[in-house]
Amino acid sequence: MAQDQANEPERVFNMYKKMLLIRAFEEAAGENFHAGNVRGSVHQYIGEEAIAVGICANLRKEDLLTSYHRGHGHSIAKGADPRAMMLELFGRVGGTSGGKGGSMHIADFSVGMLGANGVIADGCTISVGAAQAIKLLKQDKIVVNFIGDGGINRGPFMEALNWAKIYNLPVLFVCENNQIAATTTTKTVTAGEGIAARAESYGIPAITIDGNDLLLVDNTSARIIDEIRSGSGPQLIQAMTYRLRGHFAHDKALYRIPGEAEAALEFEPVRRTESWLITQGISEEELANARDEAEQTISQYVVDAHAAPWPDIADAFTDVQDVGAPQVGVNS
Amino acid sequence: MAQDQANEPERVFNMYKKMLLIRAFEEAAGENFHAGNVRGSVHQYIGEEAIAVGICANLRKEDLLTSYHRGHGHSIAKGADPRAMMLELFGRVGGTSGGKGGSMHIADFSVGMLGANGVIADGCTISVGAAQAIKLLKQDKIVVNFIGDGGINRGPFMEALNWAKIYNLPVLFVCENNQIAATTTTKTVTAGEGIAARAESYGIPAITIDGNDLLLVDNTSARIIDEIRSGSGPQLIQAMTYRLRGHFAHDKALYRIPGEAEAALEFEPVRRTESWLITQGISEEELANARDEAEQTISQYVVDAHAAPWPDIADAFTDVQDVGAPQVGVNS
């Protein structure tokens, strides 16, 4: 693992706990999807936790973040309440969106998390606009946009890169390259050297790092985020990683080369962070306790979610719009 | 001017005549726009003729071409009938589209000219699909897509670059960089080094040349088109040029730096080609005759266009669709 003066064991241990919380959240989300408690679509972030956690550790509450369909990890890392998120996945009152959004639309504006997104790459253009607002309002904030390696081939992302650079906007693009898009190996549909080269062709500094190396993500993004805050303009981090599970919870990922996922376990970020923590004198017991705590915390949220009330039918008609808002029952 | 074994004076003189025909066509289009004979929008290609002519001189009739809003030159260069084009601009029977398309929708499928386009960069995605069809049908053809320097910032163009490369399609992208998009200097809204660097980031070979140098365009595209025919996959030529007139015929281009357009006259392709032809022993008189001929040809087409009949109202209802075609008068 990369090492640096910033790698305080306590800081890393805290990040580790965030990773555990995400992992436990995702395991529970998957289980409850299979049990039929969570409906729709659930894209788990298992195996990619170091990216969200390492980057968000360098963000302030008021910084903004946009995500994509695999957005639970980013939300928790940015400080969203995982209990409200679990309630949202269950479609209950008390959920982040009161049950109206679900997994693909997790958002917590109170911590600057402007939303997961069901449409690939749409977060990119939203991000550059948010950054433009920040400039106009003369605020001291930045925007981080997460995107997958499949998403980089949508035009709006490329437009957003150009846009961010010409207006010199405070945006960090983070491409989470797990090397796959649903069932498609992205190398087969991505021309050239990939996103870092593309970003550089727009004059946007880009760096490719091992996204499963928590300390490296933390240190790299600390430096880059600092530069962006100081007015460097947009930058891009390509974080290499591996999706340990299927594309969504009901995907068995049979298209994988046999053994690939098992082999990848060796490089997955939770274990790697544990190994590092042990070299820093953290005991196996402390790690086990942390894992238990995360699991228990999330288990409790699942219990809470089961217990939480369903929304009222009338809630379906609120939050649509002020002008011309629909009326309950008018169409039925 | 660049020189090369391919630069046969006769070949160049023929290309020169095509350029004159385009120039005369565009002058007439502008005049008739101002006179109210041509309606809608007219984007003149004056000053950029060497690109279309130099490239199309290396195409075969069956090769395909897509263009954008400034498409008269590409059409004439590809072999469309300028008389039918003039009739189209006048909205008359006998026009390339029977008067239903007008300047922005000039097309001549009989010579592989798949259309000008009113929506920027839409020709790019159409081109890669046409190239895919060529591959599927195992035809020996290529596709050329022309696009402006403003158009390169639309996402679909970037998607098309990626697409052309991953399927190794026989497409030549030609970015006609006249340094301006309507009233906007494109440098101010284009991040990085521009389109050549972007294309290269997709693994697409790209070259930037003086697009007002007819011989250079001819020689460069001869080589590149040959490579594409031999299976090189997509390539890109950025041809630097200058738009001698306003964005469209009713634009006085007051946003230009004073003197800029006048200075540019020195580098415009018709005069430069004339100078070269003179070094090859072509006389001033021969050049003057060629100019007269082009102008007279086009004048006659204007006369023809004035004389041509207007379409029948019933024609508005044809060519819509086979299934569910509209009926005349059904809605009025």
Add this chain to the structure above:
Amino acid sequence: MTEMTYAQAARLGLKEELERDPTVWALGEDLGFEGGMAGQYKDLQAEYGADRIVDTPISEATIMGAAIGAALAGTRPIAELRFSDFAMCAVDELVNQAAKARYMFGGQARVPMVARMPIGIRGGIAAQHSQSPEAWYAHVPGLVVVTPATPSDNRGLLKAAIRCDDPVVYMEHKGLWGSVGEVNENDVEPLTLGKARIVKEGSDLTIVTWAGMVSVVEKAAITLSEEGVSTEVIDLRTLWPWDREAVFSSVIKTGRMMVVHEAVQVGGFGGEISSEVTEHLFDNLKGPVKRMGGARIPIPFSIPLEESYMISQEQVIAKARSFF
């Protein structure tokens, strides 16, 4: 007759066309291994090659645009957009190019392509994966709009769409993928676009519907008929062209009409049918044409809210009773 699902029947129809015509091909995300969202392309890549069942990058604008170019250049592509919601990333290509090319070019070009974009609600996939925008495309000159409701129709209409020389917006309903029905494998002819299906005959009330609502309305009609309101159900099958003759003759017979669709009622295509019937058959009407469509709200995620959006058999029955 063979029992098969709506998805299997679509696959069969596609396979038959791939077999029949070497210029037919499909492009979209994850068509190869995944075989499409519901297996409607399953194993076809293995059989017809990666050049005819093409896995694409996530580039909807180019999936659509490339299909247009390929259609102009002599092939019959099927652009698979997965969800009509994602097809919104390619509205420009579909509406400004595919729909208009033939006209703008004065008949020089045809655009024989299928833009395949499933619609509708299916179990909590929420606001960005559940829309039914068929009314938009029926409003666009140059486009044909098809909304199959049964396995058999999903084979026969898909074949017709592929053979059509116009661009066809082909909207399967996601909720129907697993529904089962009889398909006559021996009858390999495509259906005729623009011909409705009389699902059930009746003499007191006509209900016009399509896509996911057909089975709901059919069940409601059975109950209604048992209870004395003889209800005729028409599955439009194609929204453009819609089968004026079938609808008009039914209304002339019954004197009462209702249109039911899952799409948002405001601005939905029910308004078109209602208005045409009213304007042309006013004297035949024993009461106003009525409409039932979705509330003007984004589709909510939470299951009870989502369910409340959907029109139920009971609601159809209640509204039908209000005629009498």
Add this chain to the structure above:
Amino acid sequence: MTEMTYAQAARLGLKEELERDPTVWALGEDLGFEGGMAGQYKDLQAEYGADRIVDTPISEATIMGAAIGAALAGTRPIAELRFSDFAMCAVDELVNQAAKARYMFGGQARVPMVARMPIGIRGGIAAQHSQSPEAWYAHVPGLVVVTPATPSDNRGLLKAAIRCDDPVVYMEHKGLWGSVGEVNENDVEPLTLGKARIVKEGSDLTIVTWAGMVSVVEKAAITLSEEGVSTEVIDLRTLWPWDREAVFSSVIKTGRMMVVHEAVQVGGFGGEISSEVTEHLFDNLKGPVKRMGGARIPIPFSIPLEESYMISQEQVIAKARSFF
């Protein structure tokens, strides 16, 4: 009262809002030097700076997407798309993001933006520059749709749109840019979205219309009234919400209604109004509600063909007479 054009009045309204609220800004192509297609942004960049009147690259998806992000982040952007035809390059952003963000996020977010996209025919700009897709957006939950018809309204409605906390699709008619009317510069209040304007009172027939057709219908109504058919003309001003009360009270009075719009009739928003009036006021109707809209054809270039697409005063009069 000051005489000014529709474009000048829009500029005035925008300038007043830029002055009043520092979070208001606009983004689009060629807003600076060109000042917008009709001068509706003229000199505003010089006055308010390139950060508030932003010249953008040709990137419609990002013009719209950035406006959404900027709205979510506390400003009030006006996304200028130049033509509603080009706005089709950004339908996904508008429909999947702007319209739904507030709902999907359970009310955490608002998207106070204006998506400005002129509609309509203007002298031979043909199929890709002449469309009127207002019905699409009225069909989309979450959106407000505004179609100003006069200079005064184009100031007052634009101001209302800018101040609205919902995303507003603002559709000026290109044919009206140069039309002249009185504007009361002292009355700086915005209009109320959702309130129609009674253009002319009458008692025999109601004609509902909007945008470019208002003046045509008004002239037809004057002739009709002179000839004994007292015709009421309602300019809806906003299609969503549309002013049910104004329309319903008028129809209750006249018993006859016609809807006239330039957009394609099939699937046009006239069907919505016709259907609602029919369903709810059937017993008040002395005859069927009638519609007049464009033929279902792309807009042709050639002037006589283009003119034949447009609805004339004479055609309105003839159709109105068919009621009697």
